[in-house]
Amino acid sequence: MYSGHPMGLFPSSKDAPRVVVTNGMVIPNYSSPDDLERFNALGVSQYGQMTAGSFMYIGPQGIVHGTTITVMNAFRKVLAKGESPAGKIFLTAGLGGMSGAQPKAGNIAGCITICAEVNPNAATKRHEQGWVDVLIDNMDDLIARVRNAKEQSEVVSIAYIGNVVEIWERFFEEDIYIHLGSDQTSLHNPWSGGYYPIGLSYDDSNTLLRDDPSAFKDEVQKTLRRHAIAVNKHNASGTYFFDYGNAFLLECSRAGADVMADNGIDFKYQSYVQDILGPMCFDYGFGPFRWVCASGKSDDLDKTDEIAVGVLQTIMENSPKEIQLQMQDNITWIKDAKQNKLVVGSQARILYADAEGRMKIAQAFNDAVAEGQIGPVVLGRDHHDVSGTDSPYRETSNIYDGSKFTADMAIHNVIGDSFRGATWVSIHNGGGVGWGEVINGGFGMLLDGSAEAESKLNNMLFYDVNNGIARRSWARNEEAIFAIKREMERTPGLKVTLANIVDDNIFENI
Template sequence: MSPKFLDQLSKGIPLEPLPPPGTRNPNVPHAPVRKVPLTPNEHEIAINNALRYFPIKYHELLRAEFKEELQNYGHIYMYRFTPQFSIKAYPIEDYPAKTLEARAIMLMISNNLDAAVAQFPQELVTYGGNGQTLSNWAQFWLVMKYLCEMDETQVLVMYSGHPMGLFPARPGGPRVVITNGMMVPNYSNPGDYDKYFSMGVTMYGQMTAGSYCYIGPQGIVHGTTITLLNAGRKYLNSSSLKGKVYVTSGLGGMSGAQAKAAVIAGCVGVIAEVSLAALKKRHEQGWLQEVAKDLDSLIERIKEAKINGEVTSIGYHGNIVDLWERLAQEYEKTQQKLVDLGSDQTSLHDPYNGGYYPVSLTYDESQKLMVSDPPKFKYYVQLSLRRQIVAINTLVEKTGMKFWDYGNAFLLEAKRAGAPVEHPDDTSRFIYPSYVEDIMGDIFSLGFGPFRWVCCSGLPEDLEKTDQAAADVFLELLQDKELDPDVNVQYQENLKWVQEAGRHNLVVGSQARILYNDCAGRSKLATRFNELIKSGELKGPVVLSRDHHDVSGADSPFRETSNVTDGSKFTADMAVQNFIGDGIRGATWVAIHNGGGVGWGEVMNGGFGLVLNGENSATAQSLLLWDVNNGIARRAWAGNKFAVKAIRKEMERTPGLKVTLPP
């Protein structure tokens, strides 16, 4: 029997009695106030759009309230209807839905909105500054009600956070189909997003926020760890990062993983963060080991850690531009190279709404100016980006430091700000690579990407059993005497990851794990998990999913497809085909998004969730075969040698798979 408070989820929007007026909870962080680029008529439409979720008798009362929210925060979140119980991933049997699949989706939505997981929980922002699970609290209540009511002959259709309703559908098809931010192409620039989000008719789902598949910062820890290890091999010609210093920024949503990843990779991670709340959160969670109060003490600590070959993570409460400029000055003064690797993980997909805080202003000053005077705030952001690039360029040119763009539109926005980042021989390229272009692209082309699963029982011991199952699968795969050497390296590193994952305390929220894997590994794991579920060794079902940042999941010319060199990196057929293909192959839910990582209008990406129930291994095999090899085939057609050999191997393994290849 579900806890009594969860029974509220089946009742829809709470109206009888109406909850008391809501306010922003001062004990949790909040999304930056957004500008409202609406005409008086559009302003009225936005309020009416929010009111249509409620019976007419409540409109007079709620109208003034929603008008105030829109004016004060730039969006109508409906704070009055924030749930008064703790939202988190409860054991699956606690959710009051008719079907196993619906209960699993409710669990995943709950995890996305858990205050320990979400970046701005009251604004339904899971990560990335504006990546929402849903757009307002009325939608939350309606979605949960529909999921409680649905049976196996219905599908819930989601339009950018809005539950359009339950529609009859065949059993075996997706139970939820999600689109986020789909726009007519000529209306898909950042200004359009500001306008239509304010009006409540679209939203930014980031990647796994709007597809209900976020698993906390663990989701990016593994990828960042792999990036650092491969950067060490590629740039430093070393398999060890001992005594190497990695400087970056951001400890908020996804970027909060950087400190943990640096330690797992074995280096000194130095991360600047302007938000004291975000820095404290990561430090208290144990993800960040040290905090430096000022630049003088930070510089001395970097020198000490570098000399001693320490492995640690150091957070600096301050602006990343100040840090880069001080590092450049320190080199000019001492000729001592302090930094080996550098990047940036500020949310520059949304630079003028809190995604980037300029060095010229304090955190609080920025919060105010971005609303009161957007053009002036933009001026300071672009000035700050130019200064940041000058300092980075100095360190690269004079010390040999290696720098890459982390797929957050850093170089794109720096170029737009007038910073010297264009490649001298090709204005469509930058002087620094994207981490996918230079480090991770070939790994994607081999078919490896951020596979993940969630143990729906909520039991840590179930996660331990799945970790062991994953290690066993890798050991089996490594027995293949004809295993490709490039694949062997990936299996070895990922075996080490999953064997050590438990001791790194990566779980925040649901009992989940991320593991870079290829089609063979994913398929074997799905079968093994189903066997454990059927035998009763696992005490509940398992949700399979992945980051959209994967082999086939995202068409993103400045990130996921930046190493596609046949001119097709600006097309989006792959991500759309993947969404459709996953749906017809039995995914429990599917999602396709505009935006994610590098920004609105800059990427199309999609994902899926599949509930393993002990009986559906054949469905999992079909789905995973497509979900991985769609992207490998596209990359092979573009001429990537790693993708060509990977898809040739898959065609040998899989009857009926025939892929068009270049000569």
């Protein structure tokens, strides 16, 4: 598949992937947003996308899980040990395709989620679908409802129809303390309606966008500057703000907002990958493993949930303390997954597991298929993972040796997976953070209960995760050095080059 074009069926070998997908791969010097528009219009290329481009999209379940893990760990950073997030505020924006998952994740994490959405239809739809508990379209009502929720230590999610900047500013005036703040508007696409300006209704904004795009852009940049000022004020009183991978800080900086750190290079705030998912998950190999029951039967999904819980509990008995929290969070997640009603369409599931977890769960599924307990299972993962994606402002933002702007890892990953047994592989330019900002890849792997499937899953899943840990370890990420050394101890054939750590004083005294 060449950027959506089915180029052809070529004779191949039985062990090769059935499908090879590339999207948006262009010569780097011709990879600007304007180039994309031109190539797209010519029909010769298309926006890469992440899981959608890899035929591994499972609806919002993936983002619910990722957001739950992020919010839970963010609260662990700001609360005392054992303190509950109930009655504490998580303020964010966006109830769109992916961002609509935020209130459900907030409910699972157990806090008060306030999610602003300028589009009344999107907010109403999310409310009707049960993704958010309460719908409010008036600021005074919001303030009263939030004060009450705080007093009652409630776990509740509230959609506010309006601009998120209104909440940031008004809550400061009202002295309402926000524990966590983030944003999930579509700032990877700021000039075409991804982020709406304050002071205009949704309809008026769209009219301005249509009639005078350059005035719309000015309004967006003005709003971003106000947004940052309000966040900074709350942050000065203790709010923990994180960028959730939607290019919020990047676009704020481009708009001249006050978001740069003193060194003028970094942002004032860390991204959720730099501070949370990178060191706590990715560097240990924990990432979004997912599967789809090809039978389409919900009973099969229940059975696979049970199998996964059993496998994770067994592994956890002997796992090191460094990864116990991740194991426990994912055991809790999978136990509650059915009751949280996360399935949309395909009978699919996601959880975070490391290489050992993914291989053992997959092996147990393959055995269950062989025994006829369940129908065939297709494995895959989100691209928002340890290895498949090079994205300097998101997945690889916690890499500090300068290599975060390289994309060798993603390319190695897709080539390596393809000859180790993947049923299909894919690689894309763009996806999530925008065209030219990321190279990301994925795979699909069929488990049909055969011995070949067992050999392929072991070979490929091992590489798929450890390739990324090796790269993260070479970037001197402590957690990844720990994980790759541990893997080398138990896997004799694995030999990864380890970095010699140089004492900073040596550099300083040169």
